[in-house]
Amino acid sequence: xxxxxxxxxxxxxxxxxxxxxxxxxxxxxxxxxxxxxxxxxxxxxxxxxxxxxxxxxxxxxxxxxxxxxxxxxxxxxxxxxxxxxxxxxxxxxxxxxxxxxxxxxxxxxxxxxxxxxxxxxxxxxxxxxxxxxxxxxxxxxxxxxxxxxxxxxxxxxxxxxxxxxxxxxxxx
Numbered sequence: 001x002x003x004x005x006x007x008x009x010x011x012x013x014x015x016x017x018x019x020x021x022x023x024x025x026x027x028x029x030x031x032x033x034x035x036x037x038x039x040x041x042x043x044x045x046x047x048x049x050x051x052x053x054x055x056x057x058x059x060x061x062x063x064x065x066x067x068x069x070x071x072x073x074x075x076x077x078x079x080x081x082x083x084x085x086x087x088x089x090x091x092x093x094x095x096x097x098x099x100x101x102x103x104x105x106x107x108x109x110x111x112x113x114x115x116x117x118x119x120x121x122x123x124x125x126x127x128x129x130x131x132x133x134x135x136x137x138x139x140x141x142x143x144x145x146x147x148x149x150x151x152x153x154x155x156x157x158x159x160x161x162x163x164x165x166x167x168x169x170x171x172x
Contacts, residue, residue, distance in 0.1 A: 017066035050161035
Protein backbone atom coordinates (compact mmCIF):
# COMPACT_ATOMS: atom_id res chain seq x y z
CA UNK A 1 0.00 0.00 0.00
CA UNK A 2 1.21 3.50 -0.80
CA UNK A 3 1.85 6.22 1.76
CA UNK A 4 -0.70 9.01 2.19
CA UNK A 5 0.28 12.57 1.17
CA UNK A 6 1.24 14.98 3.93
CA UNK A 7 1.23 18.73 3.35
CA UNK A 8 4.67 20.21 2.77
CA UNK A 9 6.26 23.55 3.63
CA UNK A 10 4.10 26.06 1.69
CA UNK A 11 6.99 28.38 0.86
CA UNK A 12 9.05 25.58 -0.70
CA UNK A 13 5.98 24.16 -2.45
CA UNK A 14 5.07 27.57 -3.91
CA UNK A 15 8.61 28.11 -5.22
CA UNK A 16 8.77 24.72 -6.96
CA UNK A 17 5.20 25.01 -8.23
CA UNK A 18 5.88 28.43 -9.77
CA UNK A 19 9.10 27.21 -11.38
CA UNK A 20 7.41 24.13 -12.85
CA UNK A 21 4.44 26.13 -14.17
CA UNK A 22 6.83 27.87 -16.58
CA UNK A 23 6.59 24.67 -18.65
CA UNK A 24 3.22 25.98 -19.85
CA UNK A 25 5.05 28.39 -22.16
CA UNK A 26 6.99 25.53 -23.78
CA UNK A 27 6.37 24.39 -27.37
CA UNK A 28 4.92 21.06 -26.12
CA UNK A 29 2.39 22.74 -23.81
CA UNK A 30 1.38 25.13 -26.60
CA UNK A 31 1.01 22.19 -28.99
CA UNK A 32 -1.30 20.48 -26.47
CA UNK A 33 -3.35 23.69 -26.20
CA UNK A 34 -2.65 24.21 -22.48
CA UNK A 35 -2.88 27.75 -21.12
CA UNK A 36 -2.16 29.13 -17.69
CA UNK A 37 -5.24 31.24 -16.85
CA UNK A 38 -4.68 32.19 -13.21
CA UNK A 39 -1.81 31.64 -10.82
CA UNK A 40 -1.72 32.04 -7.06
CA UNK A 41 0.97 30.94 -4.61
CA UNK A 42 -0.37 27.41 -4.07
CA UNK A 43 -2.75 26.85 -6.97
CA UNK A 44 -3.20 27.56 -10.64
CA UNK A 45 -6.04 27.36 -13.14
CA UNK A 46 -5.16 25.77 -16.46
CA UNK A 47 -7.32 25.79 -19.58
CA UNK A 48 -7.14 22.43 -21.32
CA UNK A 49 -8.87 21.44 -24.57
CA UNK A 50 -10.74 18.20 -25.15
CA UNK A 51 -10.86 16.80 -28.67
CA UNK A 52 -14.06 15.22 -29.97
CA UNK A 53 -14.46 12.48 -32.57
CA UNK A 54 -15.58 15.04 -35.19
CA UNK A 55 -12.41 17.10 -34.66
CA UNK A 56 -14.14 19.83 -32.65
CA UNK A 57 -12.96 20.88 -29.22
CA UNK A 58 -14.44 21.68 -25.83
CA UNK A 59 -12.55 23.74 -23.28
CA UNK A 60 -12.15 22.69 -19.66
CA UNK A 61 -10.46 24.23 -16.67
CA UNK A 62 -8.27 22.37 -14.25
CA UNK A 63 -7.26 23.62 -10.85
CA UNK A 64 -3.86 22.33 -9.74
CA UNK A 65 -2.93 22.67 -6.09
CA UNK A 66 0.53 22.65 -4.55
CA UNK A 67 -0.15 21.88 -0.89
CA UNK A 68 1.66 18.51 -1.21
CA UNK A 69 3.99 19.47 -4.08
CA UNK A 70 6.52 18.25 -5.13
CA UNK A 71 6.93 15.48 -2.57
CA UNK A 72 3.63 14.38 -4.06
CA UNK A 73 1.86 15.26 -7.29
CA UNK A 74 -0.34 18.33 -7.45
CA UNK A 75 -3.96 18.06 -6.45
CA UNK A 76 -6.15 18.27 -9.54
CA UNK A 77 -9.84 18.91 -10.09
CA UNK A 78 -11.97 20.17 -12.94
CA UNK A 79 -13.44 23.56 -12.08
CA UNK A 80 -15.87 26.12 -13.42
CA UNK A 81 -14.22 29.08 -15.16
CA UNK A 82 -13.92 32.39 -13.33
CA UNK A 83 -15.05 31.00 -9.96
CA UNK A 84 -12.51 28.14 -9.90
CA UNK A 85 -14.88 26.05 -7.77
CA UNK A 86 -15.14 22.30 -8.30
CA UNK A 87 -17.21 21.29 -11.32
CA UNK A 88 -20.20 19.23 -10.29
CA UNK A 89 -21.31 15.95 -11.85
CA UNK A 90 -23.46 16.18 -14.96
CA UNK A 91 -22.51 19.79 -15.67
CA UNK A 92 -20.90 21.36 -18.72
CA UNK A 93 -17.62 21.78 -16.83
CA UNK A 94 -17.01 18.14 -15.94
CA UNK A 95 -15.99 16.03 -18.95
CA UNK A 96 -17.16 12.51 -19.61
CA UNK A 97 -14.07 10.34 -20.00
CA UNK A 98 -14.35 6.60 -20.69
CA UNK A 99 -10.92 5.17 -21.27
CA UNK A 100 -10.65 2.55 -23.95
CA UNK A 101 -7.54 0.43 -24.11
CA UNK A 102 -5.92 2.00 -21.05
CA UNK A 103 -6.46 1.16 -17.41
CA UNK A 104 -4.44 3.88 -15.70
CA UNK A 105 -7.11 6.62 -15.52
CA UNK A 106 -10.60 7.11 -14.14
CA UNK A 107 -12.68 10.18 -13.28
CA UNK A 108 -14.86 9.84 -10.20
CA UNK A 109 -17.36 12.49 -9.16
CA UNK A 110 -17.75 11.79 -6.35
CA UNK A 111 -15.37 9.05 -5.19
CA UNK A 112 -16.60 6.85 -2.35
CA UNK A 113 -14.42 3.98 -1.24
CA UNK A 114 -14.15 2.45 2.21
CA UNK A 115 -13.75 5.28 4.69
CA UNK A 116 -12.68 7.83 2.05
CA UNK A 117 -15.02 10.19 0.21
CA UNK A 118 -13.73 12.81 -2.21
CA UNK A 119 -16.05 15.16 -4.11
CA UNK A 120 -14.04 14.62 -7.32
CA UNK A 121 -11.04 12.47 -8.12
CA UNK A 122 -8.91 12.33 -11.22
CA UNK A 123 -7.70 8.85 -10.46
CA UNK A 124 -4.18 8.31 -11.77
CA UNK A 125 -0.73 8.31 -10.22
CA UNK A 126 0.05 11.92 -11.13
CA UNK A 127 -2.53 13.48 -8.77
CA UNK A 128 -2.23 13.74 -4.98
CA UNK A 129 -5.80 12.49 -4.57
CA UNK A 130 -4.78 9.12 -6.01
CA UNK A 131 -2.58 8.56 -2.96
CA UNK A 132 -5.38 9.51 -0.54
CA UNK A 133 -7.23 6.26 -1.25
CA UNK A 134 -5.95 2.67 -1.21
CA UNK A 135 -4.14 1.76 -4.44
CA UNK A 136 -1.39 -0.68 -5.36
CA UNK A 137 0.05 0.48 -8.69
CA UNK A 138 3.20 -0.95 -10.23
CA UNK A 139 6.30 0.73 -8.79
CA UNK A 140 7.19 2.04 -12.26
CA UNK A 141 4.10 4.27 -12.34
CA UNK A 142 4.39 5.81 -8.86
CA UNK A 143 5.19 9.53 -8.52
CA UNK A 144 8.89 10.10 -7.85
CA UNK A 145 9.91 13.43 -6.36
CA UNK A 146 12.72 15.02 -8.35
CA UNK A 147 11.82 12.96 -11.41
CA UNK A 148 8.17 13.85 -12.05
CA UNK A 149 6.64 17.32 -12.16
CA UNK A 150 3.21 18.76 -12.87
CA UNK A 151 4.14 18.35 -16.53
CA UNK A 152 3.38 14.64 -16.15
CA UNK A 153 -0.03 15.45 -14.67
CA UNK A 154 -0.95 17.79 -17.50
CA UNK A 155 0.33 15.68 -20.39
CA UNK A 156 -1.48 12.58 -19.11
CA UNK A 157 -4.72 14.55 -18.79
CA UNK A 158 -4.26 15.89 -22.30
CA UNK A 159 -4.00 12.27 -23.45
CA UNK A 160 -7.36 11.19 -21.98
CA UNK A 161 -9.11 14.35 -23.17
CA UNK A 162 -8.93 13.09 -26.74
CA UNK A 163 -11.10 10.80 -28.79
CA UNK A 164 -11.74 7.87 -28.23
CA UNK A 165 -11.56 8.47 -24.45
CA UNK A 166 -13.25 11.87 -24.40
CA UNK A 167 -17.04 11.61 -24.84
CA UNK A 168 -18.11 15.22 -24.32
CA UNK A 169 -19.29 17.47 -21.51
CA UNK A 170 -21.32 16.00 -18.65
CA UNK A 171 -24.25 18.16 -19.74
CA UNK A 172 -24.82 20.97 -22.21
